[in-house]
Amino acid sequence: MGYIFDFHDAKRYHQWMLKRRNRFAADLESRLMLGMLDPVAGESVLDIGCGTGASIAPLMEKGLDVTGIDPSPYMLDILSTTVGNRVSLYRGFAEDLPFDDNSFNHACLFTCLEFVDNPKKALAEAFRVAKDRVFIGFLNRYALTGIGRRVQGIFTPTIYNRANFFSVWEIKSMVRELMGPVPVCWRTVCQFPGPWGAWMKQIEGSGLVQRFPFGTFAGMVVTLVPRFRTRPLAIRYQPKKVGRIAAGAAGCSGMAPSNGFDDSPQ
Template sequence: MGYVFDFHDARNYDGWMLKRKNRFAADLESRLMLGMLDPAAGESILDIGCGTGASCLPLLEKGLDVTGIDPSPYMLDILSETLGNRVSLYRGVAEDLPFDDNSFNHACLFTSLEFVDNPQKALEEAFRVAKDRVFIGFLNRYAITGIGRRVRGIFTPTIYNRATFFSVWEIKGMVRKLMGPVPVCWRTVCQLPGPWSTWMKQIEGSGLVQRFPFGTFAGMVVTLLPRFRTRPLAIRYQPKKVGHMAAGTAGCSGMAPSNGFETSHRQSDEKR
């Protein structure tokens, strides 16, 4: 199951999102997700580890049919208060999703893979319930910000003490192990220091900056290919009944074969 956010964690996270700097960073991450996932309005998506709804709201604004699942009832309560009935909510864990195969067009794990016990199983479940694309957003292990968070966690208890950080190559390796050579694309958000303005968003959105592998937040889109299961089928075969043989054939079958002596004897009698 991994770490489940309690009441204080949920409130602290919701308060953290109210700060302008953090909202700016969250907006950059959401832009990256929507730009890479490129969903069409009306399509369905499952937000795995939806939390208090930081990733749900941009999906709703895009016109998607959003379903959220999270193991924390406190997170789901805050999300329900914020978005009401606009999102279908379920309580559950990423490693065991209560949905059928191919139930959604897309699925996303938005900074939720860090808090599960079995990341590979969580990815496998996401690939199972989605039929088009899966977005994986995670905190970069090799980002300067990520290193700083881990160092601060040594001296001060933080939620990041419960998190497992990943690199782009680690996530890509897990995807390849599960799905084989499917199309995979990754980008990052560097969260460069500076004023939080429109031109900063343009810099962060440039292809050159997003291809930097050590950005604070990394996003990866996996395009799912159709996979077919085959099973052997028993073929029922009933031989046709043999019909009656022709009369002439039946008569001939009862005749004894003649030999050469009998034939030559008959011919000599006729000459006499």
């Protein structure tokens, strides 16, 4: 089940997202998600751990049919005041999604794995309900900012005390274990602490820079390849009955056929 944001957590997170500096980082993360997921308007997407809507807003702007799910009723209350009836919202857990197999074109886990008890189970559920691609956005274990947050948590209680940080290789290993050799692509953003400006956005948007594994936010897209289970079927076969073979004919072949068929030349 993992950690569920309470009323104060939800309120602080929403206020944190309203700050200009944090909005800049959130915009870089959203651009990374949309660029890697590459959805088409009208497709369906499930936002797992949607929170107060940091990842839902850009998905809606892209013209997607968005569904959100989160275990915190307080997060969902804040989100519902901004999106109204334009998004279907559910309360539930990433490890046990209340949807059928292949219900959505895509699925997103946007800083969700950090707060679940069983990340591998959450990934397996995302792969189950999606049929095209899954985007995994997570806080990078090896980013300088991530290290600073963990050190800060030693002295001051923060929400990051509840979070598990991952590396690109850890997430990729889980994906391979669950799905085998499916196509996987990763990128990172928020490589630098600032100052934030238009020139910084250009640097952060560079494909070369995004290949550095030390950005604060890492994104990974998994392209799902259909797998079919097969089992061998026994084919009933009744050999045709043939007449007795003349002894002379059998002798011409050098040996007597033992399978009931006449193997001699016609």
